[in-house]
Amino acid sequence: MKIGIIGAGHIGGTLTRRFRALGHEVFVANSRGPETLADFAAETGATAVTVKEAQPAGSPGRIALPVAGDHKAAKAVVLKLIDELGFDGVDAGGLDDSWKQQPGSPVYGTDLDAEGVRLALSEAKPDRLPGFRATSGAAAPVKRPNDWREAPESTAR
Numbered sequence: 001m002k003i004g005i006i007g008a009g010h011i012g013g014t015l016t017r018r019f020r021a022l023g024h025e026v027f028v029a030n031s032r033g034p035e036t037l038a039d040f041a042a043e044t045g046a047t048a049v050t051v052k053e054a055q056p057a058g059s060p061g062r063i064a065l066p067v068a069g070d071h072k073a074a075k076a077v078v079l080k081l082i083d084e085l086g087f088d089g090v091d092a093g094g095l096d097d098s099w100k101q102q103p104g105s106p107v108y109g110t111d112l113d114a115e116g117v118r119l120a121l122s123e124a125k126p127d128r129l130p131g132f133r134a135t136s137g138a139a140a141p142v143k144r145p146n147d148w149r150e151a152p153e154s155t156a157r
């Protein structure tokens, strides 16, 4: 199995040694960069990598963020920037779909991975939570009763 481990101290180092002894392929990272793990890599047979390489795009548990937009090239840039920051970007459709990530929606303020973000987006319901509804007379009429979970007061703007 290919295993990525972030941290090469007491715990990460022990896991690396044990998984290597079991014959697994281990990619290990620390905060200072793979060059500082050269001796450890030589000793254990693990591959020293950057943090990003230890948790490749799309891997379970890597925090993902939804991105919605109508401009495909602009959205691609944002998705790339998110990847460079070490997160997974999830294409969340066009601007017409962006309500699925509004405050209080299932994906909002979470640390889900890509699969979790896709699931949460699919579970969003189109009615805005009362706390986030526009207060002007121009507010869109609510089409059906809100049955989402209540958003915490602290996130209301």
Ligand SMILES: NC(=O)c1ccc[n+]([C@@H]2O[C@H](COP(=O)([O-])OP(=O)(O)OC[C@H]3O[C@@H](n4cnc5c(N)ncnc54)[C@H](OP(=O)(O)O)[C@@H]3O)[C@@H](O)[C@H]2O)c1
Binding pocket: 006, 007, 008, 009, 010, 011, 012, 013, 029, 030, 031, 032, 033, 051
């Ligand atoms: N040891 C225990 O008994 C124990 C028990 C329960 C929980 N924990 C928790 O388990 C975690 C690891 O503990 P440990 O004892 O193995 O710690 P440790 O010996 O101090 O090792 C920490 C490792 O994490 C790396 N690291 C720290 N910040 C990082 C970052 N931002 N990006 C990438 N790598 C980073 C360090 O790299 P550098 O050396 O390059 O900084 C180091 O290799 C900690 O969160 C600790 O609280 C430990």
